[in-house]
Amino acid sequence: MTTKKIGMISLGCPKNLVDSEVMLGLAREAGHELTRDASEADVLIVNTCAFIDRAKQESIDTILEMAELKKQGRCRTLVVAGCMAERYRDELRREIPEIDAVIGTGEVDAIVQAIGGTAGLSPVSGGRRVIPLTAVAGAPAAVLAPVSTPTPAAVPAARPTYLYDADTPRLLATPRHYAYLKIAEGCDYKCAFCIIPTLRGAYRSRPIESIVREAERLATQGVRELLLVSQDTSFYGVDRGERGALATLLRALNAVDGLEWIRMLYLYPTTIGDDVLDAIAESPKVCRYIDLPLQHASDAVLKRMKRPGTRASYERLLDRIRRRLPGVTLRTTFIVGFPGETEADFEALKAFVSAVEFDHVGVFTYSDEEGTTAHDLPDDVPAATKGRRQRELMALQKKIVARRQKARVGETVRLLVDGPSEEHDLVLRARLEGQAPDIDPLVYLTECDPSAYTAGQFIQATLIGSRGYDLLARPVDDE
Secondary structure (H helix, E strand, O other): OOOOEEEEEEOOOHHHHHHHHHHHHHHHHOOOEEOOOHHHOOEEEEEEOOOOHHHHHHHHHHHHHHHHHHHHOOOOEEEEEEHHHHHOHHHHHHHOOOOOEEEOOOOHHHHHHHOOOOOOOOOOOOOOEOOOOOOOOOOOHHHOOOOOOOOOOOOOOOOOOOOOOOOOOOOOOOOOOEEEEEOEEOOOOOOOOOOHHHHHOOOEEOOHHHHHHHHHHHHHOOOOEEEEEOOOHHHOOHHHOOOOHHHHHHHHHHOOOOOOEEEEOOOOOOOOOHHHHHHHHHOOOEOOEEEOOOEOOOHHHHHHHOOOOOHHHHHHHHHHHHHHOOOOEEEEEEEEOOOOOOHHHHHHHHHHHHHHOOOEEEEEEOOOOOOOHHHHOOOOOOHHHHHHHHHHHHHHHHHHHHHHHHHHOOOEEEEEEEEEOOOOOOOEEEEOOOOOOOOOOOEEEOOOOHHHOOOOOEEEEEEEEEEOOEEEEEEHHHO
16 A cells, blocks of 8 residues: 545534544545645545535535645545535536545545545544644635536435444544534424435434443543534434433543533424433533524424424423523524515514523525525515625624623632633633633733643633623633
8 A cells, every 4th residue: 555645624514524533534544644734634524514605605615626726735535525525526527537436425434545545444324623643725716617516416326325334434623622522413393495305415413332331441541521513402412212312421431530511403393302401410430511403493484494493392302401501601593585585584584683682693694505405485575685694693692792791800710721812811710600612702811921821721811801702811810
């Protein structure tokens, strides 16, 4: 076997990042080297996202950058993987001839074959993050030949079934002190705006024992914060007929030595049971943090989105969560500009946000995606209106956050140090229990000696102010 230098760029969500880490682990196990410098790579891998138009365009731009680098440099093999590869396999090969191999979401374990590593290895199929092992290089997208978004290929006859386990090699691309752990893959819901079930296949949960073993290994590697991810984390185990499995899993992970925070992302409003809330309440390592993408609060829009529940049922759920988990952080996302969304629908959404007062809110404008049932609806909300509604909702949320932050000044909190600030040498980045990495605001530690603290360290600090969505703090030890 010829040893090759491998560079990778991972795009999209943390679930995609885990796939990237598995591919890197498999490549390293096969004897290949990993490089931080894309210009030094023999093989470049782009793990793509195809969730919305913006993500697809970012994926195309990145593939083109790497294709340009292949023409000019050492690279001899360009591999495209992930959701866009699953969705536009033939179109990508046809429109970008520099691509040498395409790996769909069900073929993650075929990466060694794709890079020419181990003969005979057979696949078992069925926001941009640049992984620290590589650097993005190449010309800006603007100077490259434009490639239009491909039209969707037919839905494959066999939906993806691949799911890694505790024995699968994996090389972390996150900072050493936190890691994502995929507890399930795929999705059984039929939300009108979402293509994920087609790209990722049916929901399939990993066994508890496999997850716990992986968590134990990660803890021995220095991971202190574990982030559980899937398309619907609260559905965990239901596909296997294991009611109450998520609560059981949380309690098992709570017993893993070395872990300090266990955080769940991507919960679903109809599958959060009291058993899960009880497990959170009774497990000190499980963060009181509920990430609950609700998407809207107008009953009419929710119905067209094919989302379960109503504004009233959402309010009851959120009230129940807050009663059972005092001090809980609530995070959600919304889509504005969905087909048929009226000004009255949007005002209902604003009223809901004002009444509930979420801690963190993300707002997306509707993206009309081929292959979804919403694509059959007229995309009748103008782009300018979508943008205005997004800005209005975020302005409303910013006022809520500013008021809540002001009330917290003087509070003593426990923080996880993430490392030095990119803006100032004398400032550290840190996070509260209610702040997930990459998606939530930060706490900036000032008036301290950065050299006295290390990434992954937990400290006590006093909140002293805010800057936008972020908080400012001073370590207690330095007062």
